[in-house]
Amino acid sequence: MKNIPVVMIIFGGSGDLAHRKLYPALFNLYEQGLIHDNFAVIGTARRPWSHEYLREQVSDAIHETHDQVDENDVKRFASHFYYQSHDVTNVEHYETLKKLAQELDDRYSAQGNRLFYMAMAPRFFGTIATHINDQSLTGSGFNRIVVEKPFGHDLASAEELNKEITASFNEDDIFRIDHYLGKEMIQNIMPMRFTNPLIKNIWTSENVKNIQVTLAERLGVEARGGYYDTSGALRDMVQNHIFQIITLLAMPEPKDLSSSSIHKAKQDLLESMIIPTPEEVEKDFVRGQYLGRDNTFAYKKEPNVDPESTTETFVAGKVKFKKGPVADVPIYFRTGKEFKEKKNRIDIVLKHMNNPYGQAHSNNITIEIDPVSKIYITINGKKIDTSGIRRENLTYEFSKEEMAKVPDGYERLLHDVFVDDSTNFTHWSELKRYWEFIDTVEDAWQKENEKGNPKISQYLPYRMGPKEASDIFESPTEHWIYE
Numbered sequence: 093m094k095n096i097p098v099v100m101i102i103f104g105g106s107g108d109l110a111h112r113k114l115y116p117a118l119f120n121l122y123e124q125g126l127i128h129d130n131f132a133v134i135g136t137a138r139r140p141w142s143h144e145y146l147r148e149q150v151s152d153a154i155h156e157t158h159d160q161v162d163e164n165d166v167k168r169f170a171s172h173f174y175y176q177s178h179d180v181t182n183v184e185h186y187e188t189l190k191k192l193a194q195e196l197d198d199r200y201s202a203q204g205n206r207l208f209y210m211a212m213a214p215r216f217f218g219t220i221a222t223h224i225n226d227q228s229l230t231g232s233g234f235n236r237i238v239v240e241k242p243f244g245h246d247l248a249s250a251e252e253l254n255k256e257i258t259a260s261f262n263e264d265d266i267f268r269i270d271h272y273l274g275k276e277m278i279q280n281i282m283p284m285r286f287t288n289p290l291i292k293n294i295w296t297s298e299n300v301k302n303i304q305v306t307l308a309e310r311l312g313v314e315a316r317g318g319y320y321d322t323s324g325a326l327r328d329m330v331q332n333h334i335f336q337i338i339t340l341l342a343m344p345e346p347k348d349l350s351s352s353s354i355h356k357a358k359q360d361l362l363e364s365m366i367i368p369t370p371e372e373v374e375k376d377f378v379r380g381q382y383l384g385r386d387n388t389f390a391y392k393k394e395p396n397v398d399p400e401s402t403t404e405t406f407v408a409g410k411v412k413f414k415k416g417p418v419a420d421v422p423i424y425f426r427t428g429k430e431f432k433e434k435k436n437r438i439d440i441v442l443k444h445m446n447n448p449y450g451q452a453h454s455n456n457i458t459i460e461i462d463p464v465s466k467i468y469i470t471i472n473g474k475k476i477d478t479s480g481i482r483r484e485n486l487t488y489e490f491s492k493e494e495m496a497k498v499p500d501g502y503e504r505l506l507h508d509v510f511v512d513d514s515t516n517f518t519h520w521s522e523l524k525r526y527w528e529f530i531d532t533v534e535d536a537w538q539k540e541n542e543k544g545n546p547k548i549s550q551y552l553p554y555r556m557g558p559k560e561a562s563d564i565f566e567s568p569t570e571h572w573i574y575e
């Protein structure tokens with residue numbers, strides 16, 4: 093791997109994301125030689141830490157995520173880290189930061205390359221981007237910025253944020269990160285779809301009855317009640333992860349594997365996305381809140397959650413496209429907290445085909461994303477002792493050893509930022525379409541709330557969400573495959 097010279101500035105260097113994900117991912121890239129001699133990382137946050145204390149934190153983060161490490165490597169790696177106490181709203185602090193970045197650039201021969209990582213609360217993203225510009229923190233080489241999710245709260249705030257960021261950075265240098273796009277099975281969708289005629293030729297409106305995407309979480313909101321209550325499942329999970337997955341499932345084949353061709357294929361699809369009317373939202377969407385095991389309100393009693401909250405901890409819905417290989421095929425999705433288990437999976441449900449055996453079961457292609465990673469296809473044969481039909485799954489599966497080698501999503505995506513590959517990041521035009529869809533649903537719900545009788549299904553924990561989620565199917569022969 094090529095050694096990339098860079099000074100990286102992490103806003104939110106004392107935070108959870110930096111500790112659990114970014115430091116371990118950077119260490120792995122260091123071990124592989126992608127960043128090696130000519131890099132320095134400045135961690136910033138308000139706390140008065142020293143360089144030495146940040147280095148201890150970085151070492152701890154490596155030890156917590158790696159079974160075996162060479163202590164000398166950890167030490168050498170941590171020696172590239174510097175801490176700058178910094179309040180993102182204080183202009184003078186940017187001047188100090190700029191001086192330190194310049195010093196480190198010289199010391200490490202970083203060639204004026206800068207990478208800014210916004211690893212803090214989204215309300216600060218715009219402020220930071222504006223100051224990077226106003227206080228000229230950019231270097232003379234490449235200047236890239238990684239923006240964490242959520243990118244805005246609705247279309248208007250996303251547009252505002254985008255304006256602030258594009259004042260300092262070109263679209264090509266903005267990496268809107270969604271770690272789902274770094275997941276192994278998500279990265280398997282394209283090769284699976286486009287390299288085998290068996291799959292490619294049935295992935296059409298003629299053959300696919302519906303597509304189902306489920307992102308199920310076992311836990312409730314835990315300590316995140318304050319944030320979650322202002323967001324909800326639709327904004328927290330659908331606007332980004334679910335739409336990204338659906339886009340990969342429904343987009344036309346790209347001309348080639350370049351980032352621009354892949355984004356072009358996605359954009360062609362998203363332009364044809366059907367935005368639901370308020371009547372369709374009422375019919376095709378279900379929102380819910382989890383109860384406790386004793387059947388009483390549980391979400392509304394979580395710390396920092398409004399006892400009158402109408403925020404959904406579960407959502408099921410439908411989306412369709414006018415173009416692409418599965419044009420007009422309903423794509424159902426659901427996500428929520430307090431499911432019976434944590435599971436992220438996709439089911440491609442094939443249409444029923446008249447057959448002389450009278451075989452009526454649906455034939456599916458399933459992609460399990462987490463916690464296990466596999467793809468399986470139903471294959472039918474005959475039972476040995478009768479003339480009945482036997483159904484077996486043909487499975488593509490990873491061994492435990494293989495899975496242990498799979499890099500974390502953040503490692504993959506940081507690698508992509510260093511090598512300037514924006515394939516697995518969200519382009520503004522894609523994000524805009526996602527927000528247009530989400531805003532329409534949120535607006536319809538808001539109007540329902542204002543009328544004073546919002547339809548919010550209550551559901552028991554350790555199950556599959558509210559039973560009303562089965563009411564959104566277009567035909568009585570459809571049902572959730574994963575139950």
Ligand code: NAD
Pocket residue numbers: 103104105106107108109110112136137138139178179180181210211212213214240241242
């Ligand atoms: P966090 O609360 O743990 O960390 C926030 C950081 O910001 C801390 O370092 C804090 O000191 C710093 N900070 C707060 N106010 C500041 C100010 N005025 N000036 C300077 N620094 C200030 O948050 P987190 O969990 O690390 O999340 C950061 C971002 O990453 C969020 O956008 C979140 O949505 C996203 N994200 C986090 C995770 C995760 O696993 N933690 C996963 C996906 C996305």
